[in-house]
Amino acid sequence: MLIRCKRALLPVMAIIWGTGSLAQTYPDKPVTLIVPASAGGVVDALARAYGDEFRKLTGQPMVVVNKPGASAMVGTQMAARSAPDGYTLLMTQATSILNGPLMTKKMPYDARRDLAFITQVGTGNLVVAVGKDVPARNMQEFIAWAKANRGQVNYGSYGVGGTAHLVSAYLSSSRNLEMSHVPYPGEAPEIQGLAGGAVQCAIASAGALAPHLASGRVRALAVIADKRLAALPDVPTMAEAGLRDPEFRPQSWIVLMAPAGTPQNVLAFVEKTSRDIIHSTPMKARFQAYGIEPVGNSSAEFRHNFEALMPVMERLIKVSGAAGE
Incomplete structure (x- = not known):
């Protein structure tokens, strides 16, 4: 009986020894x-x-x-x-x-x-930004301005299906803004389009936007983050800006x-x-x-x-x- 038990345990012990050996x-x-x-x-x-x-x-x-x-x-x-x-x-x-x-x-x-x-x-920490000619200093002002110009506002993205596209489309739909999507083949051309006025709004990374924010060609309205960014301490999160939908959380x-x-x-x-x-x-x-x-x-x-x-x-x-x- 004891011999049978020992034989039955052999496969189990082999697995244990093999697993332990792999871990070591x-x-x-x-x-x-x-x-x-x-x-x-x-x-x-x-x-x-x-x-x-x-x-x-x-x-x-x-x-x-x-x-x-x-x-x-x-x-x-x-x-x-x-x-x-x-x-x-x-x-x-x-x-x-x-x-x-x-x-x-x-x-x-x-x-x-x-x-x-x-x-x-x-x-990734993303920023909702607008061009210098957009008369909005925060998200609520931007939403009011976009509604007043419904159907005439364009937003850029760094590609179809990316976070910038999805969140901007949700903002447009949920706030009834009727903005139009302009996809770019990457973040750099997207930001150039924003800085040059081809689009009025765009979502992009904080690092890529930094030089354009510093030059004043674009303006940050909010960050898609759980807390404010050290690099942009005066820019509120989307929740702080009054947009608390889960769709505006970091993705x-x-x-x-x-x-x-x-x-x-x-x-x-x-x-x-x-x-x-x-x-x-x-x-x-x-x-x-x-x-x-x-x-x-x-x-x-x-x-x-x-x-x-x-x-x-x-x-x-x-x-x-x-x-x-």
Whole structure:
């Protein structure tokens, strides 16, 4: 009887020993970090800074692989289909796990099924800005002015389905402003359009707007953030400006994920290490330079925030008409 019990326990003990061994040795070779964005952008820069700190803490290099395309879905799909052994991770904007699936009928992956949630790296701080010729100093004045000029106001965005488009479309629809959308092929031309008067309103990152705010060519009315920005202490949040709809909460996340099926102890190790990295002095400097608010929450908190934001994004995409574009 005792022999039978020992034999029955052998497979279980093997699993335990194997899991413990993996926890003790991971990582014992370089880790690949897939970034579904071009080299030189904000996500790429943060990924490389993260990789440097990861090497310092673990002794193993992190290889950043840029796989842009299809609104970040190419790289995200590549990560979802990678071996779930902890040696392939994904750092991406939330567009590829939130906006894309809601806008595309035939998705090549399902974030809930095919990816493991690790942590939210940071949240982009966006600013609602107007051109210098718009006679509004705050959001309420802008809404009143836009209503008085209903059908004649244009807003810019850095692409169909992006946060700038979705939030601006919701503002127009929910406040009955009848503004027209002018999409640009990126944030830089969007801001040039605002500064040049081609559009009267635009939502863009604080860092990209900074020189134009300093020159007086554009004016900041509010920030899409949970608290005021250190760089713009006199500019209220949307909630402080009287727009408390959940659609005006921050949505521009940068997140860290892994292929589904990655061992839990490896995910726990990466989560703990990542949270230490995110709150390290070198990373804080990078976040500040790019106008990103560091997060570094738990995988459970990340998943909770994802589920809470999904219905909000569904409403925004429906209002914007971006689905299927």
